[in-house]
Amino acid sequence: MENIIKGRARLLGDNINTDTNCSSKYLPGKDNAYVAQHAFEKVAPAFVGSFKAGDIIVAGKNFGINSSREQAVHVMHLMGVAAIISHSFGRQFFRNTINNGLPAVECDISGIADGDEIEIDLASGQVNVAARGITRAVPGLPPAVRQILAEGGLIKFLQKYPDWKAA
Amino acid sequence: MGYTIAEKILAAHSGGTPVRAGDVVVADVDFAMMHDARAGNAMKMAAKLGANGLPFAKRTALVMDHYSPPPHIEAANTHKEMRAFAESSGAVLYDVGDGICHQVMPEGGHLTAGDLIVGTDTHSVTYGAFNALGTGVEGTDVAAVMMTGKLWFRVPETIRIELKGQLQPGVWAKDVTLKMLGRFGAEGANYRALEYTGSGVAAMEIDDRMTLSNHAAELGAKAAILEADDKTIAWLKAHKARPPKPVKADADANYVERIEIDTAALVPQVARQHNIDDVVGVPEVKGKKINFALIGTCTNGRLDDIRQAAAILKGQRIARGVRMIITPASREIYLAAAREGLIEALTRAGASFEAAGCGTCVSVTGHLITGDGDVAISSANRNFKGRLGNDKSEIWVGSAATVAASALTGFITDPREVEGGQWRAA
Numbered sequence A: 001m002e003n004i005i006k007g008r009a010r011l012l013g014d015n016i017n018t019d020t021n022c023s024s025k026y027l028p029g030k031d032n033a034y035v036a037q038h039a040f041e042k043v044a045p046a047f048v049g050s051f052k053a054g055d056i057i058v059a060g061k062n063f064g065i066n067s068s069r070e071q072a073v074h075v076m077h078l079m080g081v082a083a084i085i086s087h088s089f090g091r092q093f094f095r096n097t098i099n100n101g102l103p104a105v106e107c108d109i110s111g112i113a114d115g116d117e118i119e120i121d122l123a124s125g126q127v128n129v130a131a132r133g134i135t136r137a138v139p140g141l142p143p144a145v146r147q148i149l150a151e152g153g154l155i156k157f158l159q160k161y162p163d164w165k166a167a
Numbered sequence B: 001m002g003y004t005i006a007e008k009i010l011a012a013h014s015g016g017t018p019v020r021a022g023d024v025v026v027a028d029v030d031f032a033m034m035h036d037a038r039a040g041n042a043m044k045m046a047a048k049l050g051a052n053g054l055p056f057a058k059r060t061a062l063v064m065d066h067y068s069p070p071p072h073i074e075a076a077n078t079h080k081e082m083r084a085f086a087e088s089s090g091a092v093l094y095d096v097g098d099g100i101c102h103q104v105m106p107e108g109g110h111l112t113a114g115d116l117i118v119g120t121d122t123h124s125v126t127y128g129a130f131n132a133l134g135t136g137v138e139g140t141d142v143a144a145v146m147m148t149g150k151l152w153f154r155v156p157e158t159i160r161i162e163l164k165g166q167l168q169p170g171v172w173a174k175d176v177t178l179k180m181l182g183r184f185g186a187e188g189a190n191y192r193a194l195e196y197t198g199s200g201v202a203a204m205e206i207d208d209r210m211t212l213s214n215h216a217a218e219l220g221a222k223a224a225i226l227e228a229d230d231k232t233i234a235w236l237k238a239h240k241a242r243p244p245k246p247v248k249a250d251a252d253a254n255y256v257e258r259i260e261i262d263t264a265a266l267v268p269q270v271a272r273q274h275n276i277d278d279v280v281g282v283p284e285v286k287g288k289k290i291n292f293a294l295i296g297t298c299t300n301g302r303l304d305d306i307r308q309a310a311a312i313l314k315g316q317r318i319a320r321g322v323r324m325i326i327t328p329a330s331r332e333i334y335l336a337a338a339r340e341g342l343i344e345a346l347t348r349a350g351a352s353f354e355a356a357g358c359g360t361c362v363s364v365t366g367h368l369i370t371g372d373g374d375v376a377i378s379s380a381n382r383n384f385k386g387r388l389g390n391d392k393s394e395i396w397v398g399s400a401a402t403v404a405a406s407a408l409t410g411f412i413t414d415p416r417e418v419e420g421g422q423w424r425a426a
């Protein structure tokens, strides 16, 4: 995983439950490919149709709230989500993004519009939207977490460092 | 500046150096749990890690509770896989009908005061009732614990909640949490740990304390921890838990917030249909007609809940047109209820019992379908639209006392106004 992620902003609203909108919890028997084709359609009907691999989800507050399934992150990988920026995340969802190697950054999203080019610098902790003159500092992730993310998630991290001791 | 219980437990499990809210630690986990709704994912992740065995699987419980009994082939096959996994890995197995994960974990002696426990379920906060830091994780996390015995944690900020005064008869821990949900909103404590303290907690029996910790999940809490007292220690001993290592907060611990609740003045509460934080006092809505009454779940399916229901319904008959289902939280509770004659009393009153498990919580077993326009009153923890399988019905949530009193009259009823509604655990 690179420290600098660039992509197109795709906006979603507040309080999105990713169990309901991005998992098969309520679609028994449906696989990730099916869920990926219908993700978020309850809250943003046109979202998936125009989503391209490498896009960045920019969501309002409490993204992933009340949602515990890490399947949602697997589905987002399948969609090609490069990163997520949100004002705040549901606790379990945030944990799942790290465990599954999807960068998720807490940041004020005001002023960012759908389609804006965004740059996230994970190392220095910055979100930039050059066209709008936005530069925002974001809380840096602790090293223990950055290492897991850098390896692409907890499973890959432990396959490489079975005793949790990263070099 | 002193430390909170969560800070102390996480420090003690990650080498002993003090830690503060916001730090990230890799900590030794005492016991882990996965249930049948998430075990498929956890076992898949474990398969990717298991090349050198899963040495900590013997400190993991697999519980068949959500699909108890399994309503479709997919669930029945997951159960088969869980049995085989337990056999080969040495994990502890709880089969169909043994009970809900959050009940069998403490009953099975798998946790003690001062422990760090994870489970694939948001209500893993229940273990806080025993002074353990219990928290919800996903399959990848439990797979990591089975392989390494460890997991990463961000140390949470803590809110201290003082319950001032003993609850009146007919008022329960359920009502305390509903009141808080009304005040702070669902997820109002997202990410935070809660510490409950005060004379209101001291007066509660263990069953009610478990409700208090359990229901904090609806507030979004990462943990909901009580201090251990004589009742806690005696309970743990009786269930053959490992020796307790009680952890207390420092008097000058760093809390993000301190809240006081006048528990002595509290009246029974209900959450109205669809939103667990749309809460009013029962006196404000009494007279609302109901036709389905449910007692069970990891929040309120314990022995004291069933005793309370029996105190109200023994020798009576539930109202015409009402159906009532009770699901004990575990086989042990089912047996105790049988020994005490509660099953007979409640069955004669018109209730039906189902196998211990999550049955009354969510419509996965398919036994709870409501009709169009039906109004259910339930002792569960969630009431969003369609939770019982029909978008056109309503679910209201209250204590087991409120549910039983309402089943008796056919209307939402204040338990303090019916005979037996003031029953108290001795």
Ligand code: SF4
Pocket (backbone or CB within 6 Å): B065, B066, B100, B101, B102, B121, B123, B297, B298, B299, B357, B358, B361, B362, B381
């Ligand atoms: S009883 Fe309900 S809330 Fe509790 S573990 Fe089972 S499904 Fe989850």
